[in-house]
Amino acid sequence: MTEFTLDQIATALGAVVEGDAELTVVGAAEPASARADQLALAMDPKYADGLAKGSAQAAILWQGADWRALGLKAAIFVPRPRYAMSGLTTLMDPGPEIEPGIHPTAIVHQSAKIVDGAAIGPFVVIGRDVIIGENARIASHASVAEGSTIGRNALILQGVRIGARVVVGDNFIAQPGCVIGADGFSFVTPEKSGVENVRKSLGDQGEAAQQSWTRIHSLGGVRIGNDVEIGANSAIDRGTIRDTSIGNGTKLDNLVHLGHNVQVGEDCLLCGQVGIAGSSRIGNRVVLAGQCGVNDNIFVGDDVIAGGASKIFTNAPAGRVLLGYPAVKMESHIEMQKSLRRLPRFMKSLKPDN
Template identity: 30%
Template sequence: MSNSITLQKLAELVGGTLAVGSPDAVITGLNSLMEATAGEVTFLGNARYLPMLKTTRATAALVPEDLASEDAREGIALIRVKNPTLAFSHAIRHFGPPAVEFVPGVHATATVAADVIYDVKKVSIGPRAVIESGVELGDGCTIHAGAYIGRGVKLGAGCVIHANAVIKEFCVLGKRVILHSGSVIGSDGFGYEMVQGRHQKIDQVGIVQIDDDVEIGSCTTIDRARFGRTWIGEGCKIDNLVQIGHNCSLGKHCIIVSQTGISGSTRLGNYVTMGGQVGVAGHLEIGDKTMFLAKSGITKNIPEPGAYTGYPARPLMEGRKMLSLPAKIPDLLERVRVLEKKLAALEAGTVQA
C-alpha cells in the first residue's frame, strides 16, 4: 500500500516513542482494539479497555507513557505517547482518505445575490446553494450544496456550511465555524402570549452570534433572540439534535451532547459539559466547569463547579443515591406486606406479639 509506514516512522508521526517492537516492521492500516488484525495499529484511549490489549490481534498499539509492557499481549509493538486518542488522530490522517480539496468558485446552479461581499477566488459555493442579499463571506469559506444563507448574514474566514444547513437573516458567525447538514441557525424563538384565548406570536427580532471555532452537529437548532442575541461562545462543540432556545448564552468551550434541550434565556459559563438528553429550564445561571450526566434535569441555578446528576440535578454522589432508591421499592413493598399480615394476625388474636 502506498501509505504503509514503518513503526519507527509511525512513532515519529504521532510524537511518541517506540518502546517495544522492531523499528522496521511495517504498518498498513489502523483499527479498533477489538477489530484490528495483523499489520494494523490500534490505540488504548480509555483504561476500561485495558484487558483488550491482551487479546487484540493488532501488530502495534499507541498506549499511555506509563503503561507497563506486561499489560499488553506478548509480541505486540508498543508506541508510548502522552495522549493515545489524540495521537491516533495523526495515524487516521495518514491512513485515511485524502482531505477534500478546497476548490474555489461558484457552481453554475448556485444563487448568489448581486451585492454579496466575497472574493470568488477564495470561497467555494456548491450546487443550488442560495446566498441572499447583504451577506459577507470571509476568505476560505465553503458553502456546500443546497445550503441557505439568509439576508445580512456575516461569515468569518474558513467557515464550512454543509449541505442543506440554514443560517437565517442577520446572524453572525466567527472564523472556522462548522455547521453540519440540517442544522438551523436563527429560526424564531418560541415566544407566544395568550390573548383572548388564542396564542399570539411575539416577534423575534434578535440574532444568533456564533464565535470562532464552534462546531454544530446535524439537525441542531439554535433560535434567534427575541431581542439582542443568542450567543454561542468560542470553541463550543454541539452535537446532533440539540435545541438551544432564544436569548441563551453559552460560554467558551462548552460540550453539549445529543438530544439536550436548553430553554430560553439560560446562561452557561465556560467549560460546561452536558451529557445526552439533559433538560434545562429557562432563565437559569449555570456556572463554569460544571458537568451534567446524561438525562439530568436542571431546574435551578447551579453556580458551583462539579459533577451533577438526577432530576432535579444534584451533586454527583447525592444524585446517584437518589437515583438508586426506586430500585429498592419492590423489596420495601414486600416488607410492608409481611408487616401488614403480622399486624392483621395480631389484631385478630390468632398470634401473640
C-alpha cells in the first residue's frame, strides 16, 4: 500500500500545507468515514461536523478553516477544491494492473509494430499493420483491427473493440466495452422511401413502394486527437467516405453514440447517452448534458451548452445555451414552461360565469 506525505500531496496540488507536513496517509475518504491513515476531504464548511465523526488526522480544508480547532494535526488548503480533486486522484490512482511486455496469450499479427514500453494484456488481439505507441497499455480481451494506429501513453481497458482504419492520438483512454470504428448505420432503398418523403414534405409519406434496405458500406475510418477519453460502452462509427473525427481534449461519457461522418471539435464534453446523428458537426468546447440528441447534417457552434435531454434539430449558433424538445434558448424554454403551468388557471378564467 503506497503512503503519501502531506508535503507530497500539497506539492502535487500546488497547495499549502500547515501543521505536520511529514504525516503520511494511504488514501482519501469522506470526513465522517475517514480513518486515521486517510486524508479527509472537507473542502466546504458543511463538512466540518463530519470531521468530528471520523478519525482523520489531516484534511483538505476550505480557505480560512481553523484546523487546530477541528482537532487535526495538519491541513492542506487549496484555492479551487474541485480542481484539486483532479490532482489528488491522479496522484493516488494506481491504475489497472497490466504487466509490461506482451502476454503469452495475446495474438499479435507479425506485421504489427509494438513500440518499446507498451504493455499488452491477456487475450488481446492485434491485427495486420497495427502500430501501438510508446508506453501504451492494453488490458485483457481488447482488440485492435487492421491498419489502426494507437498513440503514446494510451490506456485501452478491458473488452474495448477498435476497428479497422482507426487513428488515435496520444494519452488516449478507452473505458471498458467501448467500440470505436464499427460500420455506420447507413442504408438506402432503390426508390425514394417514406422517410425521404417525410423529410421533404414534413409529414406526408406519399405512396412509397414496398422495398428493402440496402447497405451503404463505410469506407472511411475514425480519427481521434490527443488527450481524448471515451466512456464505457460508447460507440463511434466509421465514416462513409471521410473519417469520423474527434478533436483534442474531448471527453465522452458512457453510452455516447457518434454516427458516421460526425465531426466533434476540441475540448467538448458529451455526457451519458448523448447521441449525434450522421454527418453533423460539433464545434469546440461544446457541452451536451445527458441524453441530448443532435439531428443529422446540422452544425452546433463553438461554446454551445445544452441542458439534459435537449433535442437539437437545427443549426445552433456559437455561444447559445439551449434546453428543451425541440431545443430553444434556455430563457425561452423557462418562460414556455411557466406559461404551460399557468394554462389551467388561464382556461378557467375564460369560462363564462354560471
